[in-house]
Amino acid sequence: STEALVRAPLPRELLKVLGPQSGSKAAAFTEAFLGSSLQRPGNHDLKNLLTHKAVILGYARPKKQKTKRSSKRAKGLTAQQKKALKVFQIRPEHQRYELFLPLHDLWRRYVLDLCAGLKPTCSPQFVQQKLLKADLHGAIITVVRSKCPSYVGQSGILLQEFKHVFKIITREDRLKVIPKRNSVFSVEVNGFVSHIYGSRFEQRASERSAKKFKVHGSIDL
Structure with missing residues (x-):
C-alpha cells in the first residue's frame, strides 16, 4: 500500500x-x-x-519636456521715451474742471462700494484704512496744512498721482502740482473727512495697495 x-x-x-x-x-x-x-x-x-537576496530596482521619473517659451517680452516705454512723447502731459484745451466731474462721480461710487456704502455706523478708522489703499484718481483733495503757505487751501480733482506729487485741476481751471512731502491733505466722501499725511504717502498708487500703514499719533511737518 x-x-x-x-x-x-x-x-x-x-x-x-x-x-x-x-x-x-x-x-x-x-x-x-x-x-x-x-x-x-x-x-x-x-x-x-x-x-533569497532582495534586488533593489532603480526608478527614475520621466523628465517632462520643457516647452520653449519665448524669452522676448513686451517692453514698455522708458521714462525718457514717455517724457519725449509727453504721455503724462495734459493739453491746455483739456485743462477744464467740468471735463473731470464725471471722473469724480465715478470715484465716489467706487469708494461707496469699497467702504460698504459708508453707513453712519462705519468707524472713522475703517474708512481711513480703506482710503489709504484706494485709488484716489478722481477724488477732490484739499491742502489743509503745509510748510509752504502758498499750498494751503488749494483744492481740486486729482488727475494724476506720482510717487512724490499730486497733480490736480482746480475750479478755476488751473492745473496745480503739489508735492506730497510736508503737506497734509483732506479727502471728503459723504460727510466723512479723512486726512492724509503726504510725507507718509510717498508711494505710487500701485505700490500703496500692498503697503501696511502704521498708526501715528501726530506727525510734525
Missing part, C-alpha cells in the same frame, strides 16, 4: 547519497533536482534564485 511504501526504509544507494555524512553530495543533488523541476526563464540564474 501507499502507507507501507512511505514508511519503507531508504535503499542503501540513496542513503549513501543523501546521508548526513555526505553533505556536499546532498547539496549537489538538491540543486540538480530543483534545476530540473523549476520552470524558469532562460535569463534568470538559478543560484540567484536560491540565495
